[in-house]
Amino acid sequence: MIDRLAIPLPWLDRAGRLSWLKLAVFAGCVAPALYLAAAYRLDALGAKPITALIHATGEWAVRILLFCLAISPLRRIADWPKVLVVRRMLGVAVMAYAVAHLTLYAVDQNLILTKVASEIALRLYLTIGFVALIGLIALGLTSTDAAIRNLGPNWHRLHRLVYTIAVLALAHYFLQSKIDVTDPVFSAGLFLLLMGWRVMRRFKWPERPWSLLLLALLAGLVTAGLEAAWYGLASGVPASLVLAANLDFSGPIRPAWWVLGIGLLLPVAALVRRPRVPSAGPAPARRPATEARAPRVQEPLSPPA
Incomplete structure (x- = not known):
């Protein structure tokens, strides 16, 4: 009998315990998609529902991307280190909404992929958006623990592209508006x-x-x-x-x-x-210089900020 899922649930921490922060962020990421699906089902998106879905998914991709970039200010200014655990989830959500954005555009073009490709190649704002999407997919696919280990220092270099991707996404947002x-x-x-x-x-x-x-x-x-x-x-x-x-x-x-x-x-x-107040207890014993230090475990980030 299998008592654990091969893929961990997104609202669990690394020890398999419920994280209320991760659960709240997961619910916040899924809520727009559920709302849009319900609105489409109830015919509440106007005369062009697919167009409305295209715009909405793109807008939510940009919004969640900005939430990703807000993680570091929250951690440092508000002294909230635990917020780091949701950065990878937010990054994957950005990728998911961006992929849905392109998929819906293809649906709007009757799934004629040659037409979709020609439109992307000929329209500047679509070209910019497509490049940003490719970047988001690259960051999302390399947000796993295995990718972090395999890429080593190159992982951080790759994920610094998030700033360039954000600029491209905003340019696409301006031009299509x-x-x-x-x-x-x-x-x-x-x-x-x-x-x-x-x-x-x-x-x-x-x-x-x-x-x-x-x-x-x-x-x-x-x-x-x-x-x-x-x-x-x-x-x-x-x-x-x-x-x-x-x-x-x-x-x-x-x-x-x-x-x-x-x-x-x-x-x-x-x-x-509140400023951190040092404890009044005895100072910890100094570690011998020859003693090996335990490796520092870092929550995978996608994207970093």
Whole structure:
């Protein structure tokens, strides 16, 4: 009698125990797919349900990718090391939604693969999206423990491509949105916020509440500028009008304010984080220099951040 599954359940930790964090993240990853399936079954996706599914799966791939990139800030700023255990699950979810995105596009083309291939080759935004998808598949297939062992240091080099993939995914998102780029601008603003934090880490700038506040303000301003530049270049709308719309609160709140609001969570997390207090017990005995150290076990990451 087999008492264990060959493939471990995603909500279990390495010891086979239930992880409420992994269970919550797994439910969050699956929920959009279940909602979209139910909406399709109930004919609630409008006149072009397949087109709606194509857009929705692509949007969720970008959203979950941004969640992946937010893992490291959560771990360091909020002092939450356990959050690392869900990074691989999020990475695989990104790949799954991206594959569903392309599959649905093929369905929309009546599964004529030659037509799908020609469209990808001839339309720039489809080419960019396809390259990003290939990258996501490469990261997803190499997110296993065996791949980490076999690739060694090359694994980290490969998975650093996640930043390039994110840029390509956002470019695809912008180009396919055409007229209304509110959601792509918001996603790009969050990406800039997360990359700004990485720049701070790269140059060892202090991660204090005041510096994180400046980062949030800068990300919001750059997001507003990005929106104005896109509309100015793509549709000829004067940048001044787009920037002025950020100060008009009678309509929908512009993406820059949402990015600023989310960015403000960083200094708040730094303020409420309790500093670690060293224990008052005796200092541990020093390990002899000749004693071999046990290898450090690391949760596989997909993608790293």
